[in-house]
Amino acid sequence: MADPITLPSDQDASGRSLGAEEIALVEKVIRSGTLTSTKGPVVKELEKRFADMIGVRHSYACSSGSAAIHVAVAAIDPEPGDEIVTTSITDMGALTPILYQGAIPVFADVDPATLNVTAASVEAVLSERTRAIIVTHLFGNPAETHAIKALADRRGIPVIEDAAQAFLAAEAGKRVGAIGTIGCFSLQQGKHITCGEGGVVTTDDDALARRMRLFINKAWPYGESGPDHEFLALNYRMTELQGAVALAQLDKLADNVAIRQCNADRLTAALAGINGIATPVIAANAEHVYWKYCLRVDANAVPGGPPALAAALKDENILSAPRYIQKPAFECAVFRDQRTFGNSRFPFTLARSEAVDYARERFPGTYAGLRDVLVLPWNERYTNAHVDHLATAIRAHASALNRTLPEVAE
Ligand SMILES: *Cc1c(COP(=O)(O)O)cnc(C)c1O
Secondary structure (H helix, E strand, O other): OOOOOOOOOOOOHHHOOOOHHHHHHHHHHHHHOOOEOOOOOHHHHHHHHHHHHHOOOEEEEEOOHHHHHHHHHHHHOOOOOOEEEEEOOOOHHHOHHHHHOOOEEEEEOOOOOOOOOOHHHHHOOOOOOEEEEEEEOHHHOOOOHHHHHHHHHHHOOOEEEEOOOOOOOEEOOEEOOOOOOEEEEEOOOOOOOOOOOOEEEEEOOHHHHHHHHHHHEOOOOOOOOOOOOOOOOOEOOOEHHHHHHHHHHHHHHHHHHHHHHHHHHHHHHHOOOOOOEEOOOOOOOEEOOOOOEEEEEOOOOOOOHHHHHHHHHHOOOOOOEEOOOOOOHHHOHHHHOOOOOOOOOOOHHHOOHHHHOOOHHHOHHHHHHHHHEEEEOOOOOOOHHHHHHHHHHHHHHHHHHHOOOHHHOO
């Protein structure tokens, strides 16, 4: 009979680092009576400390990771119908803001080993109308951002890093969120640090920084003389209450990341040499921060592939996720049926046909990557015992499934 070990969950206190520090700061904010960040000091301090941590001059907090992406796209200010290259495997909140700004998401294929876009896959979909490239560091594993930035620089277009899953990850010694032109982060419940919902944008570019700050604030330049609502924008502000939690969480981020990495290394070592199970592939110059720990399961060696292994792990109280997202983003109704504003299909009506060609054969890495990936739940409250429970269960069930193949009889 299996041990009744329950893994800590990032959906409740068991898997989160929330505690007395967050409570004290929230209490202070409530007692101050100032809950809006336009008047209070807490979000401002969060922004300053976040910028210092990432190594950029400007950082602004906002209401979600989706808002952060919207702020980044709006700052770049594409013309309707301009194209923004992004990834086929990401959170929908990283894609819909592109459509809200009247631009066309153009999907680059991914490397099936990492599920990240590559310089080659991005280059293959660039066009005359490409206005920006979004690079997503999926699961906390940095994409080849320097190479993509070099490609973008040659064309004079900005790179937006979606670092929602990649706090403190680095490539070639530089933190993600500081390699590209703009960085975007999420503080949603399940991310490395959280305030329930929240986002942060980062940049070193003064002009973009001003537009980002304005877009969060209905384009009203607080503190400047002769203010006006300068362009179309929303209220995407973070409250002081969220800011208080986020600020306390920021102190814990480095430890959270270190624990996730240490446990990941332990699991990787424990899973070495299992037929049909591949552990994360990380570039030599990259630092992975393990938002999730992903396996790749080869169905030729482990019959039934990720779904079969996930079903077996479920019996051990381990809730893993085959496929991560059920289908590539472009198979969702919003893209497939172009459901946007009324019946207009805007902005898809402005798209080149090639930009919205989602034919399966154009995305071999995407389909192979989703077929093989098994996402293990992961957070900073794991102990060695939790990691060893995972390792033992994976080894036992992968081998049990292996043995159903005649050619691997021992
Ligand atoms: C979580 C996430 C987002 C969206 O963030 P929200 O805070 O949920 O709006 C965007 N991109 C990626 C890669 C994410 O993981």
